[in-house]
Every structure is written in structure tokens, then in C-alpha cells.
Amino acid sequence: MATAVIVPLSAAARPRIPAPPPASLAPPTPTTLRSTYEANRANAAEAARMADAHGDRSRAATDRWMAEPGRQLLTFDGRGPGQAVEVLGDLLKADRIAILVPGSDTSLDTYGRLHKAALALHDRTGPDTAVIAWLGYETPGTISTTALTPTRADRAAPHLRTFIRELRGLVGDSTGIALLCHSYGSVVCARAATDLDDIDDMALIGSPGTGADSAAALHTSARVWAARGTDDWIGMVPHTRADLFGTTLGFGPDPTSPSFGAHVFTAGPAGHSDYFTPHSTSLNNLAHIAQGAPSEVSHA
Template identity: 70%
Template sequence: MGTATRRTAELAPPREPTPDPRTRLRRPRTRLRRPRTRLRRPRTRLRRPRTRLRRPRTRLRRPRTRLHGSRTPTRTRLLRALLALLIATAVIMPVSAAAASPQIPAPAPATLAAPTPATLESTYAAHRTNAEQASRMAEAHGDGSRAATERAMAAPTRQFLRFDGRGPGQAVEVFGDLLKAERVAVLVPGSDTSLDTYDRFHRAARALYDRTGTGTAVIAWLGYETPETISATVLTPTRADQAAPKLRTFIRDLRGLLPSTAHVTLVCHSYGSVVCGRAAAGLNGVQDIALIGSPGTGADSVAALHTSARIWAARGTDDWVGTVPHTRADFFGTTVGFGTDPISPAFGARVFPAGNAGHSDYFTPGSLSLEHLARITLGTTKEPAHA
């Protein structure tokens, strides 16, 4: 029994396992994926049309300005722009500066007749007294710098043919003995020369006097109101026209003091050369006129100056005046500029070397320019070929 049962069990097929009722059908894990292919935006872009509207080429023309000198179109345009800028700047700056600069009180200058050999010393004394009075008034006004300058001018060794402490001031100082001098140089200054800057002018005249030695006199002639460098007046001959008759009168009175054989040379610096150019035709008794650092004389040539004096000219290589257009133009009835360059061949002056002098260096002791100015004053310079 037991053996038969065991065999039956071995022959019977195996039973399948009974499913567990807790077993649940699970969803298949395979998911449908979205296609990765994406629609792309077209790369073609609409471009703006390249055609642009152009401005009309027709331009308004400026009124024709009469120019004296170079007629090159480019040079003319640059000159007009430069002059317009300078005039516009000059009209504004001096007005504001004048409003900010108080007038320094000073006594009226001594009223004297033209000096003679007999009255020369009393003339010197009268102007020293006037300078002392002006110094005290400037001190009381609170201007110590002007007071110190005028106090120094009142020293017993100083010799003035004129002194006026009012406004910018004027002074005509003598170095040497006029009554015995056989050679006399008269220095005519340029812009920005006044009593407030007089020391610079004084040193220039003193340097020339020291170089020329005895028998020579040098006169620092600040006999007019010089223009300011940054101003409209420095571009026009207005101040020079006002100064020219004063210079002629001074030279005439000076000849009355000098020996009849005395040789007179004018040394005209910067804007002072415009003054000398305006006065040249009536400067009787002047044998030589030297123009240094000159922007022009207002004349186109030596012949146009109408003088018998020999005309000399020089400019240092470091002088900024060399970059200024040497021409002349009429703007609304006002002349701007001073014409032909005095050292150019077209002008016809006797050109002498000035080395590397800058605009304010012509009277530097030991300089080439001072050496030649001394030779012209003394009459020992060699006659150069005309420019």
C-alpha cells in the first residue's frame, strides 16, 4: 500500500501553484514617448532696405570775405574759422575780466611841458614824486603788488619821462644819459604790458642797455594802453592807431634832447611792431626799426611803410607767433590781422637770426637775439641780404 501510493504520486503531473489573491495585475512599464522631432522656426529674416535718404548737397554759402594775403581755399577756410573763434572768445573774456578787476586809484600825472636839456632832471623828479603818491594810494586801496612796483619806481636812481598810475598805467623810463648818448634804442612793447607786469619790460630794457655799454641810452616806452593777449583788440590795429601819434610826438620831443648826431633805433616787440608800422611814415629822425616776434605791421611790404629807416626783422624758432596766419581780412568794416610776415621774402626786411628764442626771450642776456639787437643799436651789425 505504501509502495503503490508512492508510485502513483511520482507518475502524477505536478500541481500548479495556487495564485495568491493578493497578487494584482501590473500595467506594463513601457510608455509611449513623444517624438523628439521639433518644428524649427524658419531662419530667413526680413531685412530692412539699405536705401537711405541722402541730404541734399546744396549748401548755403557764406558771404564772401575780402582777404589780403594767401588765397588758397583751405587756408582761407581755416583762417576764417580761426578768426571767428578768436573774436567770439575775445568778446566774452575781456568783458568778464574787466568787470572783475577794480580800478586802482592814482593821482593824475604831472602836467609838464616837453622836457629840455635844462629841465630834464626836474622832469625826472616830478614823475618820481607822482609814482610815490600813486604807491601810497594803491597801498590804501589794498593792492600791495601795485604799491610795491610804484614804490620801486619812485627810487632816486629811476628816470621817467612820463608816469601815469591810473588804470593799467603808463611809464616811459630812461636808462643812461640822454644828453650825452650818441646811440639810443626805444623799446615799444606788445600785449599784456602794464604797470602790473612792468618788471618784465624793465628787465628787457636793462638787458639791452647793459649789453650796449656807455655812450648809449635805452628807453622803455610804455606810452600807450597795450591790448590783452586774449581779447579782440589784439587782433585789430585799433590800439596801434591810437598809439601811433603818441609815438611820433615822443620821438619828436626826444630829438630835442639828444645831440644832433645821435642815432635812434626803434625795437618793436610783438604787437608793438603794429604800433611802429602805423607810426613809421611820420617817424622823422629814426634810422633803424627792428621788428621782433612780429604778427605783422599792417603793411604788405617795407615800401608800404613809407619810411627811410632801415627795417630789420627776426623771429625765434620757438616763437608761437610763427604759427599764426600772417594775413589780413575785413569783417563788417573791421580789419583783423596784420598782413605779410615781416621775415618773409615778400616783405623785404633785413632778416637777422634770433636762435631758438621764444616769444618772451628776445632780451635774455647772452642770447643770439639780444646780441643782434645790440649790434643794430650800435650800428656794428653786418648788412645782410634782404629777405
């Protein structure tokens, strides 16, 4: 507990990395999508210059990487831990869209891991499926009190909900949308999906729980999937929930438990960070979910 408190306080004491405010843009339309990408790349390039001037060469390198030609950024914010929403593939031509929602310890400084996962999924699904890496919130640290409470998820959920609705407005009703939610990201997805009819599938992988007692309690019309790799340490975390001095700790039942009521699929020997490993059982099944092919998913 001492470590959980000291680590976030120490991080908060570090100077925040300077960057311009995000580009002020209206929700993209088919005719403005390209200019949206261009504006956010320009913002990332300016963030790189500011980080360089600040002496943070590591962040400057990340920002420059994000600003490279061809990157398709729907949003970018280089301030502090940073946020970004990136598209792999063609949103306007895709039959299906998969949105990857990451868990704890994801920031611009570790964004490469999320990008690698999105790229692996896109390579597996092919051009008919677009993949979106959604780092649209400030994630908690794994070793912190924030990772034990729904506070960050409660803050993030309205942003994810708004993003999905704007995405639906961009691509129309005929395009299927799947949420693939990893670790703490499954708490974010559960909060955002309640009474949201714009998603078709939601997969919870390596989940500490969702804050709900069952799939039905999520109040979503989406098919709810769940999986945990046999080598994932999250299986050793107690799936409980308790109120302590007005704060909720824990997230309740394991989504892979029979009583939760999700469609449980196999993830093979995946560890907590291995669900998108190329050629793995977990990635193959996540690709089928992303493609809207439930009959191809192998069940546990």
C-alpha cells in the first residue's frame, strides 16, 4: 500500500511535458477526415519541437514518430502523459471497425505497445476491418491506488461513449463496431457501453472485473465476450468489490466465470500483455470477433 501511494505522488511531482493544446476540430466527416489527420499530425510535430526544447528527447522522438506522414490521428494531445486516437486502415471503406481500449500504464511514452497490438490485429483482419487504437484517457498506474478504483474509468467512459457515437455518425449504420478492452480498459468499456446501441461486440480480455455483476447488468445490446490467458497474472487478483470510506475498491466478478454470462473464448497461454501476439490463439479469436464472425471463435 505504501508503494501504491508513494509512486503516484512521486510521478505527480515531476514537471509536466509541455505541448500545444489539441487542435480545435469538429467531429470529422467523410470530406474532412483527411484534414483531421493532417491537423493532428501537425500538432504532434509542434509537440515534438516543444518537448525537444524542454530537453525531453524521448518524448520528442515519440511525438515525431506520431507526426510521420501517413499516420492517421483522429486526436492528439501531447501534454502530460498524453493521449492519442489512431486509425489503421480505411475507416470509410471498412465493413468492420475494432476499437482497442488499453489498460493501466499506457501513455504516449508507452504508446508503442498499443500501436504494436493494433498493427498485429490489423494485419490479421485485413483491409476490410479498420483498427483504432484509443488512448483517449489518462490510464492509472498498475502499482497505484487508482488501479483499484473505478475513478479513472468513470472519467474516461463519457469520452469513449462520445467517440463511438461520433464514429457511428462518420461511418454510418452498416459498419459493425467491436470494442476490444484490455485489463483496466474493460472497466472503461463497461462504463461506456451501458445503453449504448452503437456497438456490436465487446471483448473483455485480462479483466480485473467490470464493476458489474453480470453481462446482463452491463445493459448493452452488444455480444459480450471474455477471455483470460492461462499465464495471465490477473487470474490471481481477487475479483471482489468493497466500499471503504466512501471509495469503491475492486471491480467484482470475473467476466470469464460462468455466472457472469459472457461468451468465454480461448486465449491459450497468453500472459497479461500477450493477447495480441501474432499467430496466437488469442489474436486469432480477437480477429474473428473484430470481423463479426462469432461462429469462428473457439470457445473455452
